[in-house]
Amino acid sequence: MTEPVSEPSSQLLDIQRRMAAAVMHPLTRGETMPRRRRDGASNQREADAIIRPNDRLTSFERLEIYNRQYWFRLYTSFEEDFPGLQAVLGRARFDALMRAYLTDCPSQSFTLRNLGSRLDAWLDQHPEHLGPHPVLARDMARLEWAHIETFDSEERPPLSPEALAAIDEHSTMRLQPYLRMLALSYPVDDLLLQVRNENGSSASSTNNASTARRRRHVRHVATLAPRPIHLALHRHENSVWYKPLSPEEFGLLAALISGKTLGDAIDLALADSSLPEHQRAAFLQEAFASWAMLGWFTS
Amino acid sequence: MPANRFNGFTDYGVGIGLRIPHYQHILSRHPVVDWFEIISENYMVDGGRPLEVLDQILEQYKVVQHGVSMYFGSVDPLSREHLTRLKQLVRRTKTPWLSDHLCWGSVDGRYTHDLLPMPYTWEAVEVTAQKIRQVQDFTEVPVVVENVSSYAEFHASEMTEWEFLNEVVERADCGILLDVNNIYVSSKNHSFDPFTYVNSVPAHRVAQIHIAGHSKFEKYILDTHDHPVLPAVWRLYARAIERCGPTATLLEWDDNIPTFDEVHAEALKANKFLKAAAEAAPDTASAAVQAAANSMRQSGLVESGAPR
Numbered sequence: 001m002t003e004p005v006s007e008p009s010s011q012l013l014d015i016q017r018r019m020a021a022a023v024m025h026p027l028t029r030g031e032t033m034p035r036r037r038r039d040g041a042s043n044q045r046e047a048d049a050i051i052r053p054n055d056r057l058t059s060f061e062r063l064e065i066y067n068r069q070y071w072f073r074l075y076t077s078f079e080e081d082f083p084g085l086q087a088v089l090g091r092a093r094f095d096a097l098m099r100a101y102l103t104d105c106p107s108q109s110f111t112l113r114n115l116g117s118r119l120d121a122w123l124d125q126h127p128e129h130l131g132p133h134p135v136l137a138r139d140m141a142r143l144e145w146a147h148i149e150t151f152d153s154e155e156r157p158p159l160s161p162e163a164l165a166a167i168d169e170h171s172t173m174r175l176q177p178y179l180r181m182l183a184l185s186y187p188v189d190d191l192l193l194q195v196r197n198e199n200g201s202s203a204s205s206t207n208n209a210s211t212a213r214r215r216r217h218v219r220h221v222a223t224l225a226p227r228p229i230h231l232a233l234h235r236h237e238n239s240v241w242y243k244p245l246s247p248e249e250f251g252l253l254a255a256l257i258s259g260k261t262l263g264d265a266i267d268l269a270l271a272d273s274s275l276p277e278h279q280r281a282a283f284l285q286e287a288f289a290s291w292a293m294l295g296w297f298t299s
Numbered sequence: 300m301p302a303n304r305f306n307g308f309t310d311y312g313v314g315i316g317l318r319i320p321h322y323q324h325i326l327s328r329h330p331v332v333d334w335f336e337i338i339s340e341n342y343m344v345d346g347g348r349p350l351e352v353l354d355q356i357l358e359q360y361k362v363v364q365h366g367v368s369m370y371f372g373s374v375d376p377l378s379r380e381h382l383t384r385l386k387q388l389v390r391r392t393k394t395p396w397l398s399d400h401l402c403w404g405s406v407d408g409r410y411t412h413d414l415l416p417m418p419y420t421w422e423a424v425e426v427t428a429q430k431i432r433q434v435q436d437f438t439e440v441p442v443v444v445e446n447v448s449s450y451a452e453f454h455a456s457e458m459t460e461w462e463f464l465n466e467v468v469e470r471a472d473c474g475i476l477l478d479v480n481n482i483y484v485s486s487k488n489h490s491f492d493p494f495t496y497v498n499s500v501p502a503h504r505v506a507q508i509h510i511a512g513h514s515k516f517e518k519y520i521l522d523t524h525d526h527p528v529l530p531a532v533w534r535l536y537a538r539a540i541e542r543c544g545p546t547a548t549l550l551e552w553d554d555n556i557p558t559f560d561e562v563h564a565e566a567l568k569a570n571k572f573l574k575a576a577a578e579a580a581p582d583t584a585s586a587a588v589q590a591a592a593n594s595m596r597q598s599g600l601v602e603s604g605a606p607r
Binding site for chain 1 (some may be wrong): 380488524
């Protein structure tokens with residue numbers, strides 16, 4: 001199942017490549033198929049070469065239906081995944097980012113769930129799309145992708161009280177696969193909760209056609225005062241929660257996730273801590289009790 | 300022909316698509332529904348709410364899986380991850396059959412997430428049938444392929460759509476999910492007689508039927524699944540049932556989704572046709588059962604006799 005089921009030089013493959021090139025090419029600002037592509041190729045000529053006209057539509061117009069469907073479907077999915085980023089950037093900047101990202105990073109997965117999986121890495125290379133508050137926009141994009149991953153990642157059985165009691169400083173600990181940790185420069189968590197409530201839940205895969213691009217309400221958030229936060233994204237009763245963490249808690253969990261032993265993780269997390277020595281034992285006890293109660297430790 | 304080897308010898312009646320806006324109603328009111336169809340891709344995840352809801356549905360209802368991105372007609376090889384996740388879901392749902400579309404949608408590892416039409420060529424027949432067989436072998440459940448709505452035709456085509464469908468299903472030895480709304484939409488977009496299509500389909504391979512609504516524009520029709528079923532589509536459905544016998548039927552409603560009760564009531568209109576076919580067409584039914592039995596004997600699945 002690693003080789004194509006037909007020869008690379010096949011007529012079928014040629015048709016599929018030519019049609020995909022037209023269908024996946026960005027629309028014009030007016031959301032129509034461009035006459036000429038960015039590489040200079042003529043969509044008119046390509047359409048005439050592979051698509052039959054009928055008594056009502058030209059070859060170009062028939063191909064254009066699929067070009068528009070492709071982008072409407074991707075726009076809808078991406079907007080539903082990143083409503084917070086849209087609120088931070090505003091509609092025009094978000095549209096430009098979305099078009100550029102989806103052009104550079106077309107889906108490589110059978111599921112639209114993974115459409116935004118390469119956004120963070122892509123933004124490293126394309127900071128020009130982040131608007132006047134790039135750190136805020138970047139923080140929001142990271143939080144929204146982490147939310148998607150936390151929503152449907154695996155949940156393993158939590159460690160039993162007996163297994164927890166047997167842990168010592170040499171133990172390494174596994175945490176729930178759905179747990180995501182973020183250190184952010186802006187308190188984007190509250191903003192995202194508001195935006196998601198306004199926009200409702202995300203969409204799923206369907207097999208119907210769209211008559212037009214689905215527009216969602218966009219509340220533009222001009223800016224937000226910076227304030228560093230540490231978050232753990234986790235699930236409780238299959239809802240996603242954002243749990244604020246102290247820098248020490250964040251450091252400790254990050255070290256455990258990276259595979260450090262419990263003793264080393266504690267040393268690392270408290271190395272630069274301003275937490276007084278006499279409060280550290282209580283801090284560790286409370287933190288571990290809370291995480292164990294949430295079922296974050298697993299086998 | 301309520302039961303055949305392509306639908307796992309089931310007799311499933313009239314179902315509707317399981318959609319998020321109806322979750323709460325279904326889980327709190329427990330309405331009587333023959334079966335639900337799920338979009339497989341929406342539940343091919345590792346955990347969380349989607350699987351929690353699915354498990355609750357599975358406790359009370361029969362569920363059949365319908366896929367939207369296997370792309371039997373793509374030259375691209377099948378994705379191992381896709382197949383593995385699909386099989387995991389098959390084990391979870393115990394779906395008696397597995398459907399996806401007679402289309403392509405990915406090339407060179409890039410996915411369009413659309414149901415793109417096939418050029419009806421002999422090469423495409425071979426490619427598509429081979430991939431259907433691969434999926435059937437891997438998942439170990441009967442695979443049925445659905446005809447799609449299309450808005451374009453290719454110069455390269457060497458046969459009609461129904462001839463293409465028939466060639467593919469014979470070579471793959473698979474079943475058909477006959478979408479009569481898609482036949483109607485394509486018939487208007489490509490100016491053919493939809494009854495010719497319905498009359499040409501091998502009735503003994505039809506495992507399931509889809510009905511849905513569509514949207515008319517000035518120059519073409521789109522398969523939007525956002526309306527009740529139109530009278531012309533019901534007429535095609537009646538003809539399909541007349542030929543195939545009472546067959547598992549499902550209403551698709553994916554946009555502007557009304558209340559659960561409205562969607563279910565629309566689907567249940569199919570019962571009128573199913574009852575009429577069950578009462579009035581014993582000759583057709585027995586002929587279809589005989590054909591299925593012959594087909595099974597030829598494939599070596601049974602030694603003799605008709606399916607139960």
